[in-house]
Amino acid sequence: MKLYHSFKTSIIGLRVNRVRSLLTILGIVIGISAIILIFSIGKGAENLILDQLGGMGAETIVVRPGQEPKGPSDFAESLFQDSLTTKDIEALKRKENVPHLSQIAPAVIVPGSVSYRGETFKSFNFGWSAELMKEMYDAELESGIVFGEKEIRNKASVAIIGSDVKDEFFPYEDPVGKNVKIKDRNFKIVGVLAPKGSISGFNIDELVVVPYSTAQKYLLGIDYYHEVIIKADSPENVEITVRDIEDTLREVHDITDSSKDDFFIVTQEGMVDQIGTILSVLTIFLSAVVGIALVVGGVGVMNIMLVSVTERTREIGLRKAIGATNKDIMAQFLFEAILLTVSGGIAGVLIGAFFSFLTAIILTNFAGLDWTFSFSTGAALLGIVVSAGIGIVFGIYPAKKASQKSPIEALRYE
């Protein structure tokens, strides 16, 4: 018998038991839908994060004090590291040390809030360079000006505020020239940023930026920085600039062994790589869980196939009596198993795609995320191949059993 006829015979066999066939593949359908959903959400999350990181700019290099954090607690620790100081900034600014550096500004984080006439607003307070901030986040000024080198040098008490801060305190008036308080110190507002939203996890609209020198001296009382933000003159030169920065800082800090570095460098590319790694580990882990579910589904298929073989003993006997060889019977039942699992796989891909799409709609409309629906044809193909594999692995034993039935035993069976 030709393969095509085995295939046709299998379809007829499955049609006879429609409801059972549907129930049998349910496990496979759910498993494959889960795989499609996991891949889609993984890809969506990656796109979302990359989109947000994109705002940081490919040429941006961030230097942070301490050892590279391995977890959230390490990150908190970096706030108390004092290894990055003005001396480092001076060294990095020198052309002969870092030739491709185009801009540099240190930053400090001022925890707390901002207040105006007794009202407080939970803001992100930064001591930074307003010019670099504006450029890095591609932010527009709604009114006023940005403070410059002079204000930084003079440790002036001036601030630039985001649009949410403005809306909170000055809904109907121009805040430029008004004074807000951070840690009991008055800061004169010189500029207001236009609404922008979140970039790299910061809500720009909730920012309050003051000169870093002022924040260091009057708000924190420290002489070191929480981070140093550097821009290379082009994205291609980021790699070489990172090396120049490392060499310069090691020289200034008297470090010969790179494993003893008291600073670490973050670039957009590095972050993208890291996030990609985390997401793929997560995807693999979840897929493994789904894989177990699929094995369980496969065992279910085997179970039902065995029942079906027993039930159809008479049919097997008849087929043998009219000329079917053992191979024909084996092919028929194996095809039935594969057909079952592959149709389960295809249904799973479609259902998975549907739920991925639904997830995208929900996340966009109800969670306010800028989520893009993504459907990986690779994952779909993988799902179908895996389901065919399950059909073969779990179908072979029942098929073998069917083929070994003796025709007379089979015909005698009542």
Next chain:
Amino acid sequence: MQKPLISVKDIEKTYNDEGGETRALRGVSFDVNPGEFIAIMGPSGSGKSTLLHMLGFLDRPTKGEYKFSGRIASNFSDDEQAHLRNEKIGFVFQAFNLLPKTSVLDNVKLPLFYSDIEESKWNDLATRAINSVDLSHRIHHETQQLSIGEKQRVSIARALVTDPDVIFADEPTGNLDSKSGGLIMDIIKRLHYKGKTIILITHETYTAGYADRMIKIRDGKVESDEKIESSRKIGEFKK
């Protein structure tokens, strides 16, 4: 002298069951010439079904020699036996063994699936076989919609579709009322007139009367083997 189509010599079959050995056949010998219509009779447990399974390549004898068309059957592989069953033999079973929820046409086509005959001829062959048992008006009906007499006619059409040399009929009227039983025997008799070799297994003397030779089996041995001088003709059924 004509060369026999089937020749068995001292055939024995022993089953090893839990309760010990069962000797279903204890040395059976006879020849069947092409075109003969033989009835094999015997009470239940006499070994007549076992004999049919041997002759139809559904089982192998424990001892003895079986020649089919002059070839020694014990030398055939499983696949060769399957091929012979498909090409040379048609089975008609007491319980019909039709596929449920499948049309008459597809049931009759089933042996062609396993044959070397080109697919383009399948519909034609199956339709002709169905016409020969007067069921053309039921061709697209599913088998569970048919009466039991019609079901047996479908199973005869299925046995005929590959144009085999021998038809083995195992109690073909056993499940039927006398009227449809007579109709079935008429069809079988007609096949005999057309030149087919027929081996009929039955325990009813009346049905056996359609054959022109009767072999009686008892306790796994041939009890008698004689010609029937005036066998029953088509349309003669009554009970």
